[in-house]
Amino acid sequence: MLLVRYAEIGLKGKNRAKFENKLIQNIKEKIGNVKIEKELCSILIDADSSKIPLLKEVFGIAWIADVKVCPRDLEELKSKVLELIKSKNPKTFKITTNRADKSFPMNSVEISREIGKSCESQNYKVDLKNYELEIFIDVLKNRALIYTEKIQGPGGLPVGVSGKVLCLLSGGIDSPVAAWLIAKRGAKVDFLHFYSVRNKEELEQSKIPKIVAQLEKYLGKSTLWLIPIWDFQLATLNLEQYELQLFRRFMLKVAERLAKEKGYDAIVLGDSLAQVASQTISNLTVVEKGLGVTIFRPLIGFDKKETIELAKRIGTYELSIQPYKDCCALIAKKPKTSISFEKLQELEKEYKLDDIISSSLEKLKSLQNL
Numbered sequence: 001m002l003l004v005r006y007a008e009i010g011l012k013g014k015n016r017a018k019f020e021n022k023l024i025q026n027i028k029e030k031i032g033n034v035k036i037e038k039e040l041c042s043i044l045i046d047a048d049s050s051k052i053p054l055l056k057e058v059f060g061i062a063w064i065a066d067v068k069v070c071p072r073d074l075e076e077l078k079s080k081v082l083e084l085i086k087s088k089n090p091k092t093f094k095i096t097t098n099r100a101d102k103s104f105p106m107n108s109v110e111i112s113r114e115i116g117k118s119c120e121s122q123n124y125k126v127d128l129k130n131y132e133l134e135i136f137i138d139v140l141k142n143r144a145l146i147y148t149e150k151i152q153g154p155g156g157l158p159v160g161v162s163g164k165v166l167c168l169l170s171g172g173i174d175s176p177v178a179a180w181l182i183a184k185r186g187a188k189v190d191f192l193h194f195y196s197v198r199n200k201e202e203l204e205q206s207k208i209p210k211i212v213a214q215l216e217k218y219l220g221k222s223t224l225w226l227i228p229i230w231d232f233q234l235a236t237l238n239l240e241q242y243e244l245q246l247f248r249r250f251m252l253k254v255a256e257r258l259a260k261e262k263g264y265d266a267i268v269l270g271d272s273l274a275q276v277a278s279q280t281i282s283n284l285t286v287v288e289k290g291l292g293v294t295i296f297r298p299l300i301g302f303d304k305k306e307t308i309e310l311a312k313r314i315g316t317y318e319l320s321i322q323p324y325k326d327c328c329a330l331i332a333k334k335p336k337t338s339i340s341f342e343k344l345q346e347l348e349k350e351y352k353l354d355d356i357i358s359s360s361l362e363k364l365k366s367l368q369n370l
Contacts, residue, residue: 001069002051003138003145004043007062008157022158023060029220030054039140040100052151057217059184061153065136067145072104074111078118080146081135085124088148090133092125097137104139111137154184159220162186163265165296166255169193169208169224171324174270174299176211176316177307181298182268183219189268190223192255196233196325207322209367214315224367227254231359235351244278245339246347248287253357256293258364266294272302282338289341 004027009019024036024043031054035046045051049066056064070080085093095116097108106114115137116126138145167179169191183189191212197203203226212224232250236243255267271279288295299307311317348354 001067001145002045002047002049002055003065003067003147004045004055004153005041005062005064005150006043006060007155009060010041019060019158019161022161023058026058026060026158026160026220027055030058039142042100042138042140042145056151056153058158059154059156059186059218060158062155063150063152065145065147065150067138067147070144070146072101072139072142072144074106074114077111077137077144077146078115081115081137082119082122082124084135084146084148085119085122085133088133090124090131092127092131093119093133093135094126094128094131095135095137097139099139101139101141103141111139154218156184157186159183159186159218160188164188164190164263165266165268166225166259166262166264167191167268168251168255168270169211170270171206171208171211171320171326172270173304173311173317173320174272174275174307176215176270176320177302177311177314178268178270178296178298179215180218180310180314180316182296183215187266187268189215189219190225190262190264192225192227192258194227194229194251194254196229204367207319207324211316211319212367214319218314225258226365226367227360228363229360231356231363235356239347239351241336242339242343242347245283245287245336245344246351246353248278248283249344249348250353250356250360252288252291252295253353254360256291257357257361259293264293266296268296268298270299271297272299272304272307275304277337280337286339286341286344 006023009016012019020038027036027045028034031047031051037044052064055061068080070076095112097111099108099111120126133148136147162185165182165187167175167189169175179189193208195203209224212222216222232247236246239246259267271284274280308317311320
């Protein structure tokens with residue numbers, strides 16, 4: 001049997017059951033329709049340790065343990081713990097008890113002390129500071145659990161409890177990490193990618209679907225929306241100085257319309273403050289001004305090293321650095337670090353940005369319907 005413990009969900013009040021039930025639903029979607037029970041802030045899964053690597057990818061889980069189930073009886077606990085110690089044969093050990101069910105007649109310290117004494121009588125040494133083996137005992141309402149290792153999960157909140165968001169996916173290092181971070185806060189994430197390639201097969205075989213597939217290990221099933229940038233490129237051939245700002249305005253306005261049409265609660269971007277010219281405070285402020293949708297930037301305070309480290313940990317880094325015609329890199333080689341909102345509005349009118357957005361949205365497809 002596997003024990004799953006959550007952390008942040010335990011801080012919830014009357015709506016805690018909603019979070020617990022969503023976590024259980026996500027666990028079943030990940031490892032199959034196994035038997036799962038809730039008992040005193042513990043989630044008990046009828047599965048073996050082979051499922052632990054999958055559970056490490058489920059947001060909302062603080063840690064996982066492979067446990068032995070024992071009756072709520074002190075003598076039974078002594079016997080099972082001694083059996084475990086004999087199999088491990090440590091030089092020193094420590095017992096840590098969590099009496100989750102307060103109706104049990106002994107408190108946590110007393111349980112640990114009595115079982116420790118029983119093991120010491122068999123010539124095994126207790127050492128509370130310099131122990132080689134720590135044995136955990138959880139006393140629940142209907143059973144007791146014994147285990148020796150807590151395997152860290154990803155933490156956060158279960159995907160699906162915090163609304164639905166649309167993440168702009170460039171294909172670089174940053175935006176996949178931003179998607180992962182917002183999903184960790186419980187958001188259901190779909191993706192919007194702007195592409196420049198002309199060949200359907202080239203897009204299907206590019207790194208973009210691979211990045212989404214890697215993220216889906218944590219996020220669950222996601223939709224990848226695709227829009228070509230051809231109309232924007234053709235309409236702005238003679239635009240030089242402010243091409244990047246207008247292009248980012250184009251992408252955000254497309255995303256805004258799609259969010260309203262498909263019911264997304266917010267847009268997610270991979271921006272990090274001052275990392276590149278397009279991400280100065282001035283440019284970030286101006287390009288989103290007047291939009292009627294919430295914008296999240298989970299990486300806004302990250303430096304590049306921090307983002308790369310997290311990308312490596314979640315498995316997107318090696319995919320993100322594969323060669324690809326990133327549309328932002330194609331748009332402007334030496335972008336301006338600032339533009340006034342008045343100038344941006346002037347360019348929107350001059351290049352008929354609303355018409356470009358409409359014609360581009362007519363070409364909207366999901367990856368499955370290319």
